[in-house]
């Protein structure tokens with residue numbers, strides 16, 4: 064029998080608040096007084112035959128990178144919303160268990176960031192998953208609002224800020240002022256879409272199948288949102304779809320940039336559209352001109368993207384110093400002072416009793 068100390072017992076009985084950034088690519092957890100305690104890939108590995116979840120997060124990614132015939136890996140969150148409810152619930156529960164270093168119990172309040180364009184049905188699925196892992200109160204904040212707070216912006220001030228959050232599954236564009244999102248849009252085009260386009264390019268041009276891992280690597284090494292100053296080359300390995308044999312091709316950065324041109328243009332055009340729409344609110348446009356468009360989210364680190372947006376909008380552009388943690392930092396601020404931030408929270412369910420669930 065294991066011995067449980069008095070402090071363990073006290074901790075087990077303590078009500079816990081949790082902040083969650085439920086991203087398409089990564090899941091981050093914030094605990095009050097401790098800060099960001101976990102940052103892991105949003106991935107689940109399942110036994111192919113039984114369907115049982117055998118690994119989550121980093122462990123699932125490690126399996127994903129190797130070929131294992133008996134195991135399938137999935138990303139249960141697509142475009143910022145739950146695509147596989149059961150797998151997401153297990154993923155959240157196991158990552159919270161890891162963050163707390165003990166069993167998941169006594170969760171009281173959860174603040175969860177969601178994309179701007181989430182529908183009520185999609186929100187309900189996130190809510191149900193949070194309640195299933197034990198939350199008694201669930202609050203939602205829109206991702207760009209959380210990111211703005213995470214970088215120190217005051218969402219209640221009268222001045223306007225434009226935040227563009229480019230994640231794995233969605234690009235959220237938001238003009239924030241007076242505690243609300245004055246205008247905004249969520250595009251289902253972001254980092255994952257760029258990877259898919261790189262994979263398609265190899266298939267079409269070389270008849271070569273490459274992994275998502277390889278596409279990510281190519282993106283990080285040589286992709287750019289504008290014409291690069293120098294021609295970079297890279298050797299890429301894949302499987303020739305015709306012969307079924309491995310093959311290596313040498314690619315140039317120009318080819319890759321052509322492949323992702325369409326996705327980048329759609330993101331830039333949407334930002335431009337939102338700037339142009341501010342013609343009816345010139346004072347907000349002037350605020351943004353003074354402060355700059357703020358880029359956050361992992362995808363904002365695509366080379367040349369800030370410069371391209373600056374050129375096309377005639378607005379200054381600032382890229383976050385730490386774009387992949389702004390949202391969770393904002394979620395953390397909110398959970399530390401829920402009363403203050405209550406007016407900016409989105410759909411808000413309160414679980415009063417088991418019957419309400």
Ligand SMILES: Nc1ncnc2c1ncn2[C@@H]1O[C@H](COP(=O)(O)OP(=O)(O)OP(=O)(O)O)[C@@H](O)[C@H]1O
Pocket residue numbers: 085086087088089090142143206229230231232233234253254255279282283360361362363364365366386387
């Ligand atoms: N240096 C980089 N250049 C380009 N893209 C990058 C870079 N670093 C990370 N990314 C991309 O950032 C994305 C992940 O960002 P982030 O963690 O903010 O997304 P997420 O919150 O999980 O997704 P979402 O908000 O869409 O649900 C991935 O698509 C990844 O490829």
